[in-house]
Amino acid sequence: MTSPQTQPASNPTHDTTLRVGGRKLGSRLIVGTGKYADFTQMEQALDASGADAITVAVRRERLYNEKGESLLDHIDLARYTILPNTAGCFTAEDAVRVARLGRELLDQLGNPGKDWVKLEVLADKKTLLPDPLGTLEACRTLVKDGFEVLCYTSDDPVMALRLRDAGAASVMPAGSPIGSGQGVLNPNAIRIILEMLKDPANGGTPDYPVIVDAGVGTASDVSIAMELGSDGVLLNTGIAHARDPVTMAHAMRHALEAGRLAYLAGRIPKKLYATASSPWDGVISYIPGE
Amino acid sequence: MLINGKESEFADVRTVADLLKALELEKGAVAVELNREVVPRADHLRTTLHEGDQLEVVTLVGGG
Numbered sequence A: 001m002t003s004p005q006t007q008p009a010s011n012p013t014h015d016t017t018l019r020v021g022g023r024k025l026g027s028r029l030i031v032g033t034g035k036y037a038d039f040t041q042m043e044q045a046l047d048a049s050g051a052d053a054i055t056v057a058v059r060r061e062r063l064y065n066e067k068g069e070s071l072l073d074h075i076d077l078a079r080y081t082i083l084p085n086t087a088g089c090f091t092a093e094d095a096v097r098v099a100r101l102g103r104e105l106l107d108q109l110g111n112p113g114k115d116w117v118k119l120e121v122l123a124d125k126k127t128l129l130p131d132p133l134g135t136l137e138a139c140r141t142l143v144k145d146g147f148e149v150l151c152y153t154s155d156d157p158v159m160a161l162r163l164r165d166a167g168a169a170s171v172m173p174a175g176s177p178i179g180s181g182q183g184v185l186n187p188n189a190i191r192i193i194l195e196m197l198k199d200p201a202n203g204g205t206p207d208y209p210v211i212v213d214a215g216v217g218t219a220s221d222v223s224i225a226m227e228l229g230s231d232g233v234l235l236n237t238g239i240a241h242a243r244d245p246v247t248m249a250h251a252m253r254h255a256l257e258a259g260r261l262a263y264l265a266g267r268i269p270k271k272l273y274a275t276a277s278s279p280w281d282g283v284i285s286y287i288p289g290e
Numbered sequence B: 001m002l003i004n005g006k007e008s009e010f011a012d013v014r015t016v017a018d019l020l021k022a023l024e025l026e027k028g029a030v031a032v033e034l035n036r037e038v039v040p041r042a043d044h045l046r047t048t049l050h051e052g053d054q055l056e057v058v059t060l061v062g063g064g
Helices: A039-049 A092-109 A132-144 A157-165 A187-198 A219-227 A245-265 B016-022
Strands: A018-020 A023-025 A029-032 A053-060 A081-084 A116-119 A148-153 A170-173 A211-213 A232-235 B031-034 B037-039 B054-062
Touching: A029 A039, A029 A245, A039 A245, A053 A092, A081 A092, A081 A116, A092 A116, A092 A132, A092 B031, A092 B037, A092 B054, A116 A132, A132 A148, A132 A157, A148 A157, A157 A170, A157 A187, A170 A187, A170 A211, A219 A232, A219 A245, A232 A245, B016 B031, B016 B054
Parallel strands: A029 A053, A029 A232, A053 A081, A116 A148, A148 A170, A211 A232
Antiparallel strands: A018 A023, A053 B054, B031 B037, B031 B054
8 A cells, every 4th residue: 555645735836926027036035245254155145045136236346456356256147136236325316327337237247137226225324224205216217217126115104105106116115224133123014015015905916026125133034024924035134144144044045935934824813812722622620710 | 537536547548448448347347437327338439538537437246
């Protein structure tokens, strides 16, 4: 007699694919390439994360000193879709310039990340909080210029709505300040953003992508973001500055999958009092109050 | 010319393509901005430079 083949009740691969604008992503995790101790460690961590979209920054080329190793020598351009950011920009005008330079670079490299940009317009160096007015202005200009804009923003639901209306391909609310490792500080705000942008009853579109960007400190933060119903998570420092970045990249990948599946499975509501898992029927013991 | 924020002078540099050659960056993955407008690679040969031009020569680096 052959034993029945055991199979998990639900198959995670039945999950839908994350779509952002015209692109399909193989993973719901997008990771950054900054802050690694060296390029070898970065390559291993990117691989372990399972991500197929990775963010990069646009910076001045070193002209006269030792040119050294280049990031591009360590990235498999056939494997990864490169998402250039506008990090370090404090005005809409500069963010638009940087986005266009990023597009020119990716065009030369023949990478599908061309016409894609992670828009950041920041208010100041200390908080790295997004400047909402500059962000909205740059988003409008870039959308008009043919970009698919993945828009970094605060967790303000009304701002998220305005960016969606301005044509952002994805709204990416911060869980907490960039690089702070504080996780998702205001899950209710993220929940309201998700409801406003994704729930048809609230004028949303179910497959409009909302990606939690910034503030992730450890694996459970990723799970929480996904359990809320976010479509993906973008992170960098949480992996790059972990004591062991490669192991943390594995943890983030698993946490993302766990959170996503928990969201799809539907959590039980929280209740103030206990509900017994074993039946009361047939207990032989004394029960207080009965 | 102001290149990447530094005053720079070159002999025999007439076009953007000449400049990248002088900087030994003609084969590198770089994007060039001339007076705040991107110069696509296809236009490097025919884009001439003039005194007082401001250029940015950028590449991709690690970032989040």
